[in-house]
Amino acid sequence: MNTLDLKKKAVELRERTWQLIYNHKNGHTGSDLSCTDILVALYYQVMNQDKDNFGQKDVDTYIQSKGHAVEIWYEILADKGYIDRDDLEKRYSTFNSPYIGHPTTDVKGMEFHTGSLGHGLGLGVGVALAAKMNHSPKHTYVLMGDGEQAEGSVWEAAMAAGNYSLDNLTAIIDHNDLQITGTTDSVMRSNPISNKYRAFGWDVQEVDGNDIGALVDVLTKENNTNKPRMIIANTVKGKGITVAENRADWHHKIPTEVQYQEGLRELDAQMEALNND
């Protein structure tokens, strides 16, 4: 997919996510919109994984450590045919549904139950280490949040990844500088994150995490460093819908009807602009 098509896909998936959350009055709106471009880059351009080869030997693994941004992931899995969209839209956050507020392995495309923060990077280390032992070409991708960086287990995993020179592991931090209570600097300062990972033995890249072209470039850039790669993706929480942008309280806020309609109009305008590009 070319960059323009990826951008259109991101707008389309933001709209579907916005609708899913509005219709079911449940979801981590700001978090979903923040990392949409990262997931689109991974699923539509970067990863060797699709609905047919998912779970097979040597196929890339994606672990979403910031499990709460699950609605955008559901929409991508539906769009890519892993799961049935009608089933998702009907059953999301309903009784006994597999489509709940955090990823579960009941949903095709999700390899681990996640949601408790600080677990994904360690899981990624285990998967990447096994891939090395198995001489597998599999690459492992882990998405974390920036608020999540306060979890001590993240740093145990970061140390292990550096120790074992896991150059088959790429972690991405959705760095929007906001968490549920406020700015990450006001809650628990993790900035500057880059230097910390460098000190732990990682190759660190920074990128505009809402620029799909730049994301694809950095995610596909060859890693000859013999180190795990950390991509600090500088994002805007709530990206694409003005009322939700850069607002901590939109972490899991549900739009009102007026906000919902306004959000749809904004996204439609973004799509129209891209169509005219």
Next chain:
Amino acid sequence: MTNDEKLTANAVIADTLDKATAKDPDLLVVTCDSRGSAGLVPFTNAHPDRTVEMGIAEQNAVTVAAGLAHEGKHPFVFSPASFLAMRSIEQVKVDVAFNKNNVKLIGISGGNSYTWLGNTHHSLNDVAITRAIPDLEVYQPCDKYQVKALFKYLLTSDKPAYVRIGKRKLDNVYHEDFDFVPGKAKIIKKGEDICLISTGETLYFALKAAENLEKQGINAQVVDLGSIKPLDTELIGQLAQKFDHIVTVEEHDVINGIGAAVASEVAKYGHAKLDILGFPDKPAIQGTQDEVFHYYGLDAEGIEKSIKKILDK
């Protein structure tokens, strides 16, 4: 294995895993700067490619083991029980049990076996917390024969499990190799007057107490509860109906260990009165294992006294 030489659980495990490497190309040991305490140095020297050192980071060791298992590896994580079952418990719950990753968690130096190192290092709550985790099996073997049989089972099972072992050479309860059956308790001495149920190192003391009582005309049955979860609810239910008195003995806090596991079945199925012998619900006194077992009445002499008191004899 058929002689009466006493062995540590560590020695039996290291030997069993060493032999298993020939058959299982995916077998790994995951250590947390714990290979020495686990008696695994000969193993890790002989099999560096089967060794994953995670440093002093028990939480990450469990999570990484889950990732390894997800990719088809068969990791056995070795760490002191006090850290593995408490510090790492959320990783055990989420990454291992909930995610159904085939990780075997081996809690070494369990119970009171760190003696003078004190309560930071004792694990007297590990059974309580691990048996409350869905889809996690919990075992506490009593001697070299059972350790060997248990590990033979663990090497072929694809289910997550927590095993608690101690440090010292184990007295032999059994006298020959046997097959370990998860979820099955074993009657190791038949009796009519009272039933003793124990697990791990205290099982031997319960057996000795029963043998001493026999000489005094008290006929005690002794049951081995090496499989704590799955629990042999059928046998415990039968025991609860047959006996007027059941006594559990464990190297564990009296809260939520095997006493509580047995109690829930006794309350459901039987009329038996139940006494739970274990460590009191407070920081344990410090001393050698023998001194501490004696202090809390968990050695053969203490168990014998408790039974006589319960039976008013």
